């Protein structure tokens with residue numbers, strides 16, 4: 086436990102345990118500066134596997150930060166947040182050193198963060214995080230039906246719960262670790278998605294696309310085609326299906342995020358009328374010494 090002096094109003098920092106989940110979820114529901122790469126439900130079930138710290142004062146929890154070990158030597162910030170009445174500078178001053186120590190304890194030589202919020206990005210940059218890559222945002226406005234894709238050997242169908250194991254394997258095979266989804270996360274996605282389609286060749290799942298919907302705004306959260314089946318038009322079939330489903334559900338806007346260096350995915354999205362919004366999210370990394 087660490088105590089910080091009067092200017093920090095006797096803030097105490099402690100490791101997060103399973104019993105703290107109620108206070109964390111309360112903060113998530115009530116504070117505006119919250120960053121989550123996991124859903125609250127997943128956070129609840131996985132809290133004991135993750136490493137995190139929270140700061141508290143006499144009133145209660147002021148803020149928290151949680152990392153996940155990934156790849157042999159890296160930790161990823163998966164959750165962060167602070168009470169509305171606290172400031173980001175002291176929040177990071179008290180929690181980030183603890184997080185860095187915890188990362189070193191799990192043999193990590195670097196910490197990464199996929200930045201979505203300026204309040205966190207700026208503070209991390211001031212504390213040694215550097216941009217490794219950029220994520221660009223695309224959007225497609227309106228209700229124009231997508232162009233028909235050419236037929237391929239793949240059959241596109243709606244995903245089922247029984248596909249989850251195959252989907253997890255495909256996801257791990259297709260994406261770098263930083264973007265991997267757990268079976269649990271995919272299960273939640275399947276339950277909530279406006280569209281979740283798989284591409285099947287010879288009874289094997291070789292691709293999938295899932296989209297979420299917020300009012301009339303659809304977001305293509307995930308698109309993947311197995312490396313052995315790329316370049317055959319299956320990505321086009323999946324994007325077509327995602328758009329058809331979103332339009333049928335009443336969407337008049339579809340967005341998506343993709344790495345700036347991924348020329349292939351961007352060419353595919355542009356073909357379907359997606360254009361860049363000009364926004365970019367940094368992938369931040371800090372080497373730990």
Ligand SMILES: CC(C)(COP(=O)(O)OP(=O)(O)OC[C@H]1O[C@@H](n2cnc3c(N)ncnc32)[C@H](O)[C@@H]1OP(=O)(O)O)[C@@H](O)C(=O)NCCC(=O)NCCS
Pocket residue numbers: 259260307308309310311314315316317318319320321322342343344347349350352353356
């Ligand atoms: C991006 C991805 C989904 C595309 O799927 P795919 O089945 O290979 O795509 P398609 O065969 O339908 O081709 C779509 C476009 O990709 C590009 N492309 C396909 N194969 C390519 C290749 N071998 N080399 C370069 N570009 C290629 C082309 O621009 C093509 O557009 P076209 O219609 O002008 O030919 C797939 O490459 C993938 O899963 N990549 C890894 C995960 C990923 O990047 N996901 C999306 C980012 S979030």
